[in-house]
Amino acid sequence: MSDATYPARRTLEALLAPLLALMAASALFSVFLLVQGQSPLDFLDLTWRGAFGSWFSWQNTLQRAAPLLLTALCVALPGQLGLVVIGGEAAVVLGGLAATVVALPFVQMGPVIVLPVMALAGMAMGGLWIGLTGYLRARLGVNETIASLVLAYIGLAIFNHLVEGVFRDPASLNKPSTYGIGDDNMLGSIPFLEVHPGIPVGIAACILCWVLIYRTSLGFAGRVAGGNTKAAQLQGLPVARLAVGACVLGGACAGLAGGIEVAAEYGRANASLAAGYGYTGILIAFLARFNPLAIVPMAVLLGGLGAAGGLLQRRMGLPDATVQVLQGMILVAILASETFYGRVRWFQPRGAA
Amino acid sequence: MSAIGVEAFGICKRFGTFQALSDVSMKVHPGSVHGLLGENGAGKSTLVKCLLGYYRADEGSLLVDSKEAVIERPADADALGLGMVYQHFTLVPSMTVAENLVMARRNVPGIIDWKSESAALEEFMRGMPFKVPLHVPTGSLAAGERQKTEIVKQLYLRRQFLVLDEPTSVLTPQEADEMLGLIRGLAHSGQLTIVIITHKLKEVAKFVDEVTVLRRGRFAGAGSVRYLGPTELTAMMIGEAHEPAEPERLGEPSDEIQLQVRDLRTAADGGRAGLSIAELTVRAREIVGIAGVSGNGQKTLVEVLGGQQPIESGSVDVGGIPYDASREQAQARHVRVLPEEPLRNGCVPNMTVVDNLALRSFDRDAAGTQRGWLDLAGMAARAREMIAAYGIRAPSPQAPIGVLSGGNVQRCVLARELDGDVKLLIVANPCFGLDVKAVAETRARIMAARNAGTAVLLISEDLDEIMELSDRIAVMHGGQVVHQMPAAGADPQEIGRHMLGHE
Numbered sequence: 046m047s048d049a050t051y052p053a054r055r056t057l058e059a060l061l062a063p064l065l066a067l068m069a070a071s072a073l074f075s076v077f078l079l080v081q082g083q084s085p086l087d088f089l090d091l092t093w094r095g096a097f098g099s100w101f102s103w104q105n106t107l108q109r110a111a112p113l114l115l116t117a118l119c120v121a122l123p124g125q126l127g128l129v130v131i132g133g134e135a136a137v138v139l140g141g142l143a144a145t146v147v148a149l150p151f152v153q154m155g156p157v158i159v160l161p162v163m164a165l166a167g168m169a170m171g172g173l174w175i176g177l178t179g180y181l182r183a184r185l186g187v188n189e190t191i192a193s194l195v196l197a198y199i200g201l202a203i204f205n206h207l208v209e210g211v212f213r214d215p216a217s218l219n220k221p222s223t224y225g226i227g228d229d230n231m232l233g234s235i236p237f238l239e240v241h242p243g244i245p246v247g248i249a250a251c252i253l254c255w256v257l258i259y260r261t262s263l264g265f266a267g268r269v270a271g272g273n274t275k276a277a278q279l280q281g282l283p284v285a286r287l288a289v290g291a292c293v294l295g296g297a298c299a300g301l302a303g304g305i306e307v308a309a310e311y312g313r314a315n316a317s318l319a320a321g322y323g324y325t326g327i328l329i330a331f332l333a334r335f336n337p338l339a340i341v342p343m344a345v346l347l348g349g350l351g352a353a354g355g356l357l358q359r360r361m362g363l364p365d366a367t368v369q370v371l372q373g374m375i376l377v378a379i380l381a382s383e384t385f386y387g388r389v390r391w392f393q394p395r396g397a398a
Numbered sequence: 399m400s401a402i403g404v405e406a407f408g409i410c411k412r413f414g415t416f417q418a419l420s421d422v423s424m425k426v427h428p429g430s431v432h433g434l435l436g437e438n439g440a441g442k443s444t445l446v447k448c449l450l451g452y453y454r455a456d457e458g459s460l461l462v463d464s465k466e467a468v469i470e471r472p473a474d475a476d477a478l479g480l481g482m483v484y485q486h487f488t489l490v491p492s493m494t495v496a497e498n499l500v501m502a503r504r505n506v507p508g509i510i511d512w513k514s515e516s517a518a519l520e521e522f523m524r525g526m527p528f529k530v531p532l533h534v535p536t537g538s539l540a541a542g543e544r545q546k547t548e549i550v551k552q553l554y555l556r557r558q559f560l561v562l563d564e565p566t567s568v569l570t571p572q573e574a575d576e577m578l579g580l581i582r583g584l585a586h587s588g589q590l591t592i593v594i595i596t597h598k599l600k601e602v603a604k605f606v607d608e609v610t611v612l613r614r615g616r617f618a619g620a621g622s623v624r625y626l627g628p629t630e631l632t633a634m635m636i637g638e639a640h641e642p643a644e645p646e647r648l649g650e651p652s653d654e655i656q657l658q659v660r661d662l663r664t665a666a667d668g669g670r671a672g673l674s675i676a677e678l679t680v681r682a683r684e685i686v687g688i689a690g691v692s693g694n695g696q697k698t699l700v701e702v703l704g705g706q707q708p709i710e711s712g713s714v715d716v717g718g719i720p721y722d723a724s725r726e727q728a729q730a731r732h733v734r735v736l737p738e739e740p741l742r743n744g745c746v747p748n749m750t751v752v753d754n755l756a757l758r759s760f761d762r763d764a765a766g767t768q769r770g771w772l773d774l775a776g777m778a779a780r781a782r783e784m785i786a787a788y789g790i791r792a793p794s795p796q797a798p799i800g801v802l803s804g805g806n807v808q809r810c811v812l813a814r815e816l817d818g819d820v821k822l823l824i825v826a827n828p829c830f831g832l833d834v835k836a837v838a839e840t841r842a843r844i845m846a847a848r849n850a851g852t853a854v855l856l857i858s859e860d861l862d863e864i865m866e867l868s869d870r871i872a873v874m875h876g877g878q879v880v881h882q883m884p885a886a887g888a889d890p891q892e893i894g895r896h897m898l899g900h901e
Contacts, residue, residue: 049794261771276745
């Protein structure tokens with residue numbers, strides 16, 4: 046009666062499906078390259094070298110992966126509650142702006158004060174923004190995907206409006222920016238490794254979220270609510286509060302990403318923050334099937350792809366958007382791979398009546 | 399239009415490695431009412447879908463009207479005059495009966511001349527044994543009328559051979575008797591051959607001429623109903639003699655009121671009236687059965703008691719204190735719910751059997767205090783106990799519950815909801831879609847809970863089930879409890895009248 050290897054086969058299925066999707070996307074992308082007279086092998090080689098070929102390229106990769114870890118959580122946490130939230134980009138830029146603006150009065154007090162203030166302000170802003178989506182969903186029944194997308198446009202517009210308006214440093218001529226937090230207050234790289242400081246923060250956030258989801262009662266309740274709302278209601282679980290909570294927490298992660306980007310990279314909030322991290326986070330969360338631990342390798346993979354973009358541009362003469370074409374193909378393949386589950390007999394339970 | 403016979407020989411059908419049908423034969427005489435019996439998963443639906451071209455049989459042959467027939471798609475069956483009425487209605491609710499009929503035709507012209515179509519339909523209706531209003535949206539028809547419309551539609555499409563899938567599951571006893579009587583009349587007048595897929599042996603005895611019985615994808619027996627009684631049929635269906643033992647009722651209901659509903663009102667939902675229940679009580683060691691035609695507020699009542707639907711006014715008291723169905727109150731007062739379709743309403747299909755068995759208790763430790771960390775080892779241990787105690791068959795406790803069979807999902811939900819001290823149990827259509835043995839087991843468990851002192855509110859569309867289990871019966875119609883009576887000596891015909899809203 047019992048089927049001892051079934052849990053292992055199920056895990057294997059969960060690993061194979063995204064892998065197959067990645068391979069399918071690669072095949073499709075190869076055709077795309079061949080049509081343009083480019084060699085897929087050259088592309089693979091250059092991507093590998095640009096992303097993981099040297100310690101320098103690793104640093105570049107990790108620098109891009111750092112915010113992605115957090116923006117992917119902004120999709121994965123609501124995703125565990127059955128919500129598809131795709132507006133993380135606005136939480137990143139508004140989080141970065143809030144972190145900068147709130148920290149400005151404290152710049153004289155040194156990084157010990159400034160950095161925690163920035164983190165808190167960024168998280169609060171991001172949590173508020175995505176929490177609004179969760180509230181619209183839970184209380185008013187507004188489709189959360191559409192709401193978060195529209196709110197992302199609004200958020201970006203507000204960001205531009207403020208950075209080019211009230212918060213603008215008049216000295217920033219070509220690229221409107223806020224006042225800076227000062228070089229002394231910025232986050233340095235991790236000593237010796239010279240790695241972006243967002244990496245340990247992001248990995249810690251992923252581990253904490255994994256523990257929350259899979260090891261606590263709260264996370265269990267969230268998974269029940271996400272897996273079947275009716276069953277959760279029947280068990281008296283506060284479905285609406287759980288949904289809003291997951292959105293707030295996810296938004297806080299994305300807001301923190303914005304704050305860290307300002308503190309580690311730019312020193313001030315400007316349009317550089319809107320680098321598409323929020324959108325790439327969607328792709329990563331789906332690749333990881335909303336599992337926070339799986340986000341870590343996927344974020345590194347996608348970070349590497351981004352890092353190799355410059356090299357590809359120079360060596361193969363491919364436009365910058367080529368990498369985005371590949372990302373888009375991966376996303377479609379991942380979504381299509383959901384239909385893979387349950388199709389292959391070998392993975393299914395055996396001997397059940 | 400005259401009835402045609404259908405014969406199937408040696409039909410085999412595999413899905414992947416699953417052998418759904420192996421070497422099944424069935425012979426349906428023209429102008430007869432043929433019963434197709436079997437438990438859930440016995441292959442009844444697969445067999446008729448092979449006949450109707452929805453599936454292609456891997457092996458076997460078909461004779462339609464004594465001629466070899468190849469049916470590869472539904473259109474082939476259509477051309478031969480074979481049709482089917484599904485368990486779930488396939489009418490478009492916002493369209494009138496006339497529009498539904500014309501739309502179903504194969505050769506609908508690009509521009510429909512409604513005047514002449516209407517005249518033709520009126521003419522057609524005059525020849526029908528039962529009347530349905532032509533110009534009323536089907537959504538506003540009662541279930542019985544919709545069922546008749548489905549059959550009229552098949553006759554309109556000039557079917558000579560018609561399969562009815564569980565045709566009476568949504569009808570009152572009167573409607574069912576009337577409908578089956580008319581169907582039988584049509585068949586015996588030689589207009590139509592009927593195959594009824596059913597599990598109601600009373601209907602088989604009363605309306606069916608011959609039966610074919612399937613068991614686990616194989617032919618298990620056939621013959622004339624004159625020589626096959628319920629005992630023989632049940633034995634064929636489950637492969638062994640099975641005495642339908644009535645669960646024993648021990649002890650009288652106590653005086654202690656567990657559930658008291660007073661002046662309960664909920665908001666109207668779309669076209670349906672909300673609840674308006676003046677009074678309903680359930681005492682300890684008592685089963686109160688709620689009878690009613692589907693869609694008369696029973697579902698809303700379960701949702702209110704399960705916390706899925708807010709109330710507008712009135713009160714719900716459990717154990718003498720107002721009850722809001724929150725998790726804290728449900729845990730403190732030991733209120734449990736067995737929802738209908740347990741996989742859809744009471745389980746998380748993607749989560750494991752262990753997780754699903756822990757839905758009631760994951761956030762409490764043994765002493766009943768809130769806990770923040772999951773006790774994974776404790777959850778697994780309790781799940782093992784429940785799996786053993788309820789005979790749950792699962793490939794692994796770590797398998798997602800969605801891969802279990804319907805009977806095993808129901809066992810999981812029973813194990814979870816009947817675990818520990820249960821003061822009030824709300825049950826909705828507990829045996830829907832279960833096989834004979836699982837039905838008997840489920841009913842026995844509910845009765846055992848009652849005997850142990852649990853107050854049970856049983857909402858069911860199966861009147862036989864209500865008659866068998868209840869101490870008291872309440873009938874719902876239009877969101878109201880229109881009649882209450884003791885179950886002992888209750889007359890099904892009288893209950894049926896109240897179900898339809900007649901005095």
